[in-house]
Amino acid sequence: MENAIELEIIGLTASHSQSGSFTLVLGELEGRRRLPIIIGMFEAQAIAIELEKITPNRPMTHDLVKSFSKHFDFTVEYILISDMREGVFYAKIVCQGPYKRVEIDARPSDAVAIAVRFEAPVYCSYPVMEEAGIEEADSGDSSKAKHSEAKEKPAVKKKEPSLKDYSLEKLNQLLEKAIQNEDYERAARLRDEINRRN
Incomplete structure (x- = not known):
């Protein structure tokens, strides 16, 4: 598809900040940027069930769309995060x-x-990826650094100040660190706060 970037599903992780929410991480097929999107538990479950090829006892809402498509002779060509x-x-x-x-x-x-039910490609518009995409950190020795950082963390975690309390420069530093640690949920929150200020 022209004027868009094809994405793949990288993973689904439980959100630490919002109970009952998950982070859907999409990544460029031909690139290093990630697009984290906070989604609800029901939608995360619907995606995970299809990815794992689990057949529920009764059709889920998204399965009904596929049933309609068979009976009314239409197909899903692709989806676009527009x-x-x-x-x-x-x-x-x-x-x-x-x-x-x-x-x-x-x-x-x-x-x-x-899209996962129809095996349809997922695309993202260039402006969305430019605004919300997060560049993946080099994978060189980051895993070693990540493990050593984890060992050095104190047992008692201090309550973190609100993102609104940080300067723009500090937010950019925190964003870079979150990306290096592959904490895409935190990176998404930092990105959103930076975008609000620009």
């Missing part, structure tokens, strides 16, 4: 039927859950 406004991502599901092609607005979490 926009980001005030920290909220927007997506489109591009469907092809016998007579016309349609773009349907969707939340990225639902769009990805549908």
